[in-house]
Amino acid sequence: MTHEPLLLAEVERAYREEHGRVVAALTRRFGDLDLAEDAASEALVAALEQWPTGGIPPNPGGWLTTTAMHRAIDRIRRESHRDAKHQAALMITDDTPHAPTGVVEDDRLRLMFTCCHPALPAEARVALTLRMLGGLTVAEIARAFLVPETTMARRITRAKGKIKAANIPFRIPDETAVAQRLGAVLDVVHLVFNEGYLAGAGDDPIRADLTTEGIRLGRLMRVLLPEDGEVAGLLALMLLIDARRDARVARGALVTLDQQDRAAWDREQIAEGHALVRECLQRVAAGGAAPGQFQLMAAINAVHTDAADPRNTDWGQIAALYDQLYAVTPTPVVALNRAVAIAELDGPDVALAIVDRLDLDGYHAWHVTRADLLRRLGRSADARAAYDAAIAATENPAERAYLARRRAELEEVDDSAPREPERP
Amino acid sequence: MTRYMLSVHHTGPYAPMDTPEAQAMMAATGVFTEKLKETGKWVFVGGLEPLDTATKVDGRDGQVTIVDGAFTESKEYLGGFWVVDADDLDEALELGAQASKACGDPIVVRPFHGA
Numbered sequence: 001m002t003h004e005p006l007l008l009a010e011v012e013r014a015y016r017e018e019h020g021r022v023v024a025a026l027t028r029r030f031g032d033l034d035l036a037e038d039a040a041s042e043a044l045v046a047a048l049e050q051w052p053t054g055g056i057p058p059n060p061g062g063w064l065t066t067t068a069m070h071r072a073i074d075r076i077r078r079e080s081h082r083d084a085k086h087q088a089a090l091m092i093t094d095d096t097p098h099a100p101t102g103v104v105e106d107d108r109l110r111l112m113f114t115c116c117h118p119a120l121p122a123e124a125r126v127a128l129t130l131r132m133l134g135g136l137t138v139a140e141i142a143r144a145f146l147v148p149e150t151t152m153a154r155r156i157t158r159a160k161g162k163i164k165a166a167n168i169p170f171r172i173p174d175e176t177a178v179a180q181r182l183g184a185v186l187d188v189v190h191l192v193f194n195e196g197y198l199a200g201a202g203d204d205p206i207r208a209d210l211t212t213e214g215i216r217l218g219r220l221m222r223v224l225l226p227e228d229g230e231v232a233g234l235l236a237l238m239l240l241i242d243a244r245r246d247a248r249v250a251r252g253a254l255v256t257l258d259q260q261d262r263a264a265w266d267r268e269q270i271a272e273g274h275a276l277v278r279e280c281l282q283r284v285a286a287g288g289a290a291p292g293q294f295q296l297m298a299a300i301n302a303v304h305t306d307a308a309d310p311r312n313t314d315w316g317q318i319a320a321l322y323d324q325l326y327a328v329t330p331t332p333v334v335a336l337n338r339a340v341a342i343a344e345l346d347g348p349d350v351a352l353a354i355v356d357r358l359d360l361d362g363y364h365a366w367h368v369t370r371a372d373l374l375r376r377l378g379r380s381a382d383a384r385a386a387y388d389a390a391i392a393a394t395e396n397p398a399e400r401a402y403l404a405r406r407r408a409e410l411e412e413v414d415d416s417a418p419r420e421p422e423r424p
Numbered sequence: 425m426t427r428y429m430l431s432v433h434h435t436g437p438y439a440p441m442d443t444p445e446a447q448a449m450m451a452a453t454g455v456f457t458e459k460l461k462e463t464g465k466w467v468f469v470g471g472l473e474p475l476d477t478a479t480k481v482d483g484r485d486g487q488v489t490i491v492d493g494a495f496t497e498s499k500e501y502l503g504g505f506w507v508v509d510a511d512d513l514d515e516a517l518e519l520g521a522q523a524s525k526a527c528g529d530p531i532v533v534r535p536f537h538g539a
Contacts, residue, residue, distance in 0.1 A: 119513060169512035
């Protein structure tokens, strides 16, 4: 069949988009994550067999859910050991195909809280969320976290085993518990978004499906908790970053913030993000809780997206926000980002002194920042070594292309006559 | 419904029974257990004698060896435990938190196999 590759891609896309819904619906019905996942995979196999000849059904999600539901029931009937839960599930003759609203969203949110349960190790939470809600394969998740596939498979299997044996509930926690559990869920949503925004590996430099998934999960959280500042902050952060998506890669290479065509930014998403940041500021001003990391990061991105021209960026405000962020999350990565603002305010030499003190040798952005500061200081040989380290530390093709070009531009500079730094 | 063991992980010697702190711990633990029994989730509770009363017996190779002491290399040891039937891990963790507050030690919540 000539159109097969295209169709295969479409089947895979539909499957990934619908995976969370299918698994969530089946988990609610059967109370068994493994069964739900296996049945979802069987539904994919059925789709790959039937759709090429019969065509993609008008409601692929409904088709996949119904098919997975039947496969799960078949499987339970085949198995000799049927526990009471499964038998009860079989007795419910609810064949409602794929409710499009309400309950379905709740199911996915339930699944979210299950996958992000604090009784699970943090590294397993994000992996499970990507597997169950994002529909990524174990191999893709392993690549994203730079671990061998067998390690990732073990991590996910162990987490699912614990959910089952310890009976981790498939439920949205009550009001008091939600406050405690929320941080873990927001962290995972942020990681999902980040993985999509700048994928660690793969041919597609920006995995729009993962960023879209992150934003979708963020919106879901906001429906559940409309008064929470961090929920609003995370959604604003993701919108403001994602709004720059189209301007961020040109001809296969990454374009840095100062070089981006700001007319290509998504004004609607920026407006929505700014409105959310304003709402957060008002809540804090009215005596609400002090802003957490997501509200502060959103505010930083609001300042960036406020400037129609990069030269008008209010670096003083950005540095002040990074100071606040560092007070909340004192990590070397925050210190690194703060140094970028310091470079604009106090010069690349001051920033480089800060950057060189950070213990971030394994982090590619540290090498990128160093390379850029060294370049601006005219230290070409050092900059070249830093670009090499940065290129070696990332597998993202767009980022590699950008770094290689930057490095090549350096080659033209004669090391014996260092040029003046670009900025005072 | 899942059956869980809430085990008390204690470090160091327990305070002698006639001290106010030991009395307060016993009273708080008793109150928690009574409340637990009222909910119908209680299965078993037991406090253990100190570790120096333990004896290790090994009958694996047909020849029984008996040694004073327990299997413990860490400073932490099992001080006692509750067995409860809870709806799910969230409920077991909530009971574990109350138990921990009552007995003054961290609690490990662990499901029973096939229960």
